[in-house]
Amino acid sequence: MKFKLMELLRQNARLTNEQLAARLGITAEEVAQLLSELEASRAIYGYKALINPDAAGEEIVEAIVEVHVSPTRGEGFDGIARRIYRFPEVRSLYLMSGGSDFLLFMEAKSLKEIAKFITEKLATMDGVKETQTHFLLKKYKQDGVPLDGEESLERLPVTP
Amino acid sequence: MTVQTTSQIATKIARRVAELPPSGIRRFFELVLATEGVVSLGVGEPDFQTPWTIREQAIYELEKGKTTYTSNYGLRELRVELASWLARRYGLSYDPDTEIVITVGGSEAIDIALRALLDPGDEVLVVEPCYVSYAPTVILAGGTPRYVPTFQEEGFRLNFDRLREAVTDRTKALVVNYPNNPTGATLRQPDLEKLIRFATEYDLLVLSDEIYAELTYEGHHVSLAALPVAKERTLLISGFSKAFAMTGWRLGYLCGPAELIAAMVKIHQYTILCAPTISQYAALEALRSCDEDVAAMREEYRRRRDFIVKAFNELGLPTLTPDGAFYAFANIKATGLTSEEFCTELLRSQKVAIVPGTAFGPSGEGFVRASYAASFERLELAVEGLSRFLGK
Numbered sequence: 075m076k077f078k079l080m081e082l083l084r085q086n087a088r089l090t091n092e093q094l095a096a097r098l099g100i101t102a103e104e105v106a107q108l109l110s111e112l113e114a115s116r117a118i119y120g121y122k123a124l125i126n127p128d129a130a131g132e133e134i135v136e137a138i139v140e141v142h143v144s145p146t147r148g149e150g151f152d153g154i155a156r157r158i159y160r161f162p163e164v165r166s167l168y169l170m171s172g173g174s175d176f177l178l179f180m181e182a183k184s185l186k187e188i189a190k191f192i193t194e195k196l197a198t199m200d201g202v203k204e205t206q207t208h209f210l211l212k213k214y215k216q217d218g219v220p221l222d223g224e225e226s227l228e229r230l231p232v233t234p
Numbered sequence: 235m236t237v238q239t240t241s242q243i244a245t246k247i248a249r250r251v252a253e254l255p256p257s258g259i260r261r262f263f264e265l266v267l268a269t270e271g272v273v274s275l276g277v278g279e280p281d282f283q284t285p286w287t288i289r290e291q292a293i294y295e296l297e298k299g300k301t302t303y304t305s306n307y308g309l310r311e312l313r314v315e316l317a318s319w320l321a322r323r324y325g326l327s328y329d330p331d332t333e334i335v336i337t338v339g340g341s342e343a344i345d346i347a348l349r350a351l352l353d354p355g356d357e358v359l360v361v362e363p364c365y366v367s368y369a370p371t372v373i374l375a376g377g378t379p380r381y382v383p384t385f386q387e388e389g390f391r392l393n394f395d396r397l398r399e400a401v402t403d404r405t406k407a408l409v410v411n412y413p414n415n416p417t418g419a420t421l422r423q424p425d426l427e428k429l430i431r432f433a434t435e436y437d438l439l440v441l442s443d444e445i446y447a448e449l450t451y452e453g454h455h456v457s458l459a460a461l462p463v464a465k466e467r468t469l470l471i472s473g474f475s476k477a478f479a480m481t482g483w484r485l486g487y488l489c490g491p492a493e494l495i496a497a498m499v500k501i502h503q504y505t506i507l508c509a510p511t512i513s514q515y516a517a518l519e520a521l522r523s524c525d526e527d528v529a530a531m532r533e534e535y536r537r538r539r540d541f542i543v544k545a546f547n548e549l550g551l552p553t554l555t556p557d558g559a560f561y562a563f564a565n566i567k568a569t570g571l572t573s574e575e576f577c578t579e580l581l582r583s584q585k586v587a588i589v590p591g592t593a594f595g596p597s598g599e600g601f602v603r604a605s606y607a608a609s610f611e612r613l614e615l616a617v618e619g620l621s622r623f624l625g626k
């Protein structure tokens with residue numbers, strides 16, 4: 075039930091407790107109870123809108139940065155990860171297998187801001203050996219949703 | 235050159251076609267089409283797109299130029315894959331070379347099966363309420379349909395006493411459809427065993443339309459032909475429309491004893507030649523890699539089913555929980571309205587479309603069919619409309 079509830083919210087976090095209850099066949103009170111448990115365990119750690127600033131005419135620049143670092147004894151990658159992700163510019167940070175150690179997702183108002191962060195903060199940080207920055211050119215699909223709209227299904231209104 | 239008036243031209247129409255009653259759904263259909271902004275639960279097809287992997291495979295095959303006829307029986311690769319899929323899913327064993335023909339939907343399978351079997355005057359038992367095409371197809375094949383009713387009090391399951399009463403010495407076959415459109419009923423193993431004993435006793439063939447088999451919510455679908463001795467008198471009718479959300483691809487199949495299939499392929503080869511080639515390649519991909527897509531659609535239908543059945547019952551319209559397919563068949567007798575009045579008034583006053591039970595046979599009177607192959611939002615809107623309509 076918990077998993078089904080999470081899946082429903084993942085598709086649409088604005089469903090009311092009553093709507094969720096109808097979809098799950100339980101009461102709204104039970105939904106509220108489950109939600110508080112999920113939130114307490116941080117299985118659900120937030121509710122946010124999926125936004126596409128582009129469509130609203132707002133310019134933002136996004137970059138994905140490959141970061142090579144030297145892990146430290148005792149803390150491994152975690153210590154340096156924490157030093158990096160505490161910068162608010164960093165939206166997501168993942169430890170990766172393969173080519174680079176970290177994959178860092180960031181966004182800013184301009185290219186200049188991103189360059190400033192990387193050259194002044196990130197590249198100069200103790201333990202950071204190398205960075206490689208990729209700027210995002212176009213988004214096709216994000217969070218499971220195609221940004222040019224979902225395809226519609228045209229069915230006849232009544233069929234046997 | 236003679237100029238004919240319309241009515242003169244109409245006299246040219248074969249009598250059995252002219253006399254065929256128009257589809258019960260047709261009149262209501264026109265009304266729905268003429269109404270704007272309808273919330274429709276009247277649709278008998280999935281509201282999912284065909285899984286992308288199937289569509290992408292079809293595009294790839296088109297690029298490779300797969301644009302020619304296939305064997306009359308259908309692409310051999312597909313028949314082999316289908317045989318092993320039927321074995322894996324339902325424990326069926328069909329020889330892909332002689333016991334399977336790929337058709338233009340389950341619709342064509344029903345048609346060629348009946349046409350290959352019926353001589354003028356032969357009778358076919360049609361268990362109703364049922365899918366709209368059985369009785370007309372029997373008539374077009376020159377036979378006579380004999381309706382055998384099922385009832386809500388009996389869970390819309392087969393009643394063998396009633397079936398026995400309908401048998402005559404001209405009865406050749408029986409059409410059953412489980413999971414059922416429109417009632418959602420399924421048959422359990424003991425009923426299936428009785429069915430085969432009944433068919434054996436009267437030496438009847440059974441046309442078993444199992445097109446909704448993959449959409450079974452309680453337990454696992456038991457295919458009639460998987461029962462001992464059943465295979466030799468069963469014609470399995472099914473297709474890709476419902477399970478894989480592939481209605482527009484027009485692809486189905488018919489499985490049965492080799493001699494019967496050969497007779498049916500005779501009709502198929504002269505009237506159809508072969509099922510659409512590109513759809514056959516698409517179906518191959520469906521069988522190979524869509525188990526999870528099918529399971530996900532089934533789970534979504536189940537969730538909607540639970541919602542709508544509960545809502546109907548709470549609104550005072552007794553509705554059994556359907557074990558399969560995607561229809562809820564609600565009893566509206568307490569309103570004092572006929573099925574058609576109910577649906578017409580509901581459409582006029584609330585712009586909610588559901589289908590009168592009478593479209594599915596005489597014992598559909600007093601019932602309406604709501605399809606839950608519609609988004610949850612739509613189901614909620616429909617229930618709100620229904621609730622206002624009933625003054626609740």
Ligand SMILES: Cc1ncc(COP(=O)(O)O)c(C=O)c1O
Pocket residue numbers: 234278338339340341342365411415443445472473474475481484485486
């Ligand atoms: C019970 C039943 N059989 C057969 C069909 C025909 O399906 P198709 O010709 O798309 O395979 C339908 C379609 O609604 C149906 O409900």
